[in-house]
Amino acid sequence: MKIFVVLVAFLAFSVTESLIAPENFVINGLNATVTPHHVIVEFFNAANLGFFGGGSIITSNHILTSAQNVHTYFSCIARVRPIALPPAGLDLPFQNEQGMILGFGFTDGVTNQPADNLRYGYVRVQPDNFCTSIFHIVIPNHFCATDNRFPVNICNGDIGGGFTTFYRSEEILVGVSSMLIENCHIQWPSAYTRVSQYLPWIHQVIGV
Numbered sequence: 001m002k003i004f005v006v007l008v009a010f011l012a013f014s015v016t017e018s019l020i021a022p023e024n025f026v027i028n029g030l031n032a033t034v035t036p037h038h039v040i041v042e043f044f045n046a047a048n049l050g051f052f053g054g055g056s057i058i059t060s061n062h063i064l065t066s067a068q069n070v071h072t073y074f075s076c077i078a079r080v081r082p083i084a085l086p087p088a089g090l091d092l093p094f095q096n097e098q099g100m101i102l103g104f105g106f107t108d109g110v111t112n113q114p115a116d117n118l119r120y121g122y123v124r125v126q127p128d129n130f131c132t133s134i135f136h137i138v139i140p141n142h143f144c145a146t147d148n149r150f151p152v153n154i155c156n157g158d159i160g161g162g163f164t165t166f167y168r169s170e171e172i173l174v175g176v177s178s179m180l181i182e183n184c185h186i187q188w189p190s191a192y193t194r195v196s197q198y199l200p201w202i203h204q205v206i207g208v
Contacts, residue, residue: 037083054161105157121152155184
């Protein structure tokens with residue numbers, strides 16, 4: 001059995017207020033095909049109560065996820081492959097840059113129905129002042145993203161998953177999904193931890 005060390009992106013922010021009233025909708029994502037760096041992490045107690053979230057394989061021995069996914073268990077299948085980290089000295093992602101989000105989380109913000117398959121979507125990085133008007137986040141440690149033209153969003157069960165972009169034709173992990181609006185409304189942003197701000201700590205832990 002492959003043993004992984006889970007790295008945790010510590011977070012300290014919350015939503016300023018409940019912005020969206022309950023509404024029934026589908027979180028607009030598509031079934032993902034080749035995503036060998038994404039894993040599902042989960043924790044359940046003896047009463048079968050618990051939670052699940054996402055994570056990204058960044059080395060053959062390490063998974064990067066959100067702080068709220070600590071004390072989780074996970075299993076891996078064959079053909080997994082680590083995703084590259086952003087280069088040092090670049091504060092990626094940039095404003096208006098498009099990124100891909102992934103997850104097995106809920107596809108409905110009301111009935112809490114998880115996805116049968118890994119799903120993905122694309123969102124764009126929003127201006128910092130817009131993000132801080134919605135979330136109690138620290139800039140540049142965090143950013144938020146949405147896309148009102150083609151609405152899609154993460155939901156419960158997706159926290160800890162990656163936000164990826166391309167740099168010099170290589171897919172890289174630039175964000176960790178960390179905070180979402182109540183009911184996962186697709187017309188509001190979600191917040192992400194910016195990986196580049198924690199590169200020194202990550203490299204220290206993984207020894208690279």
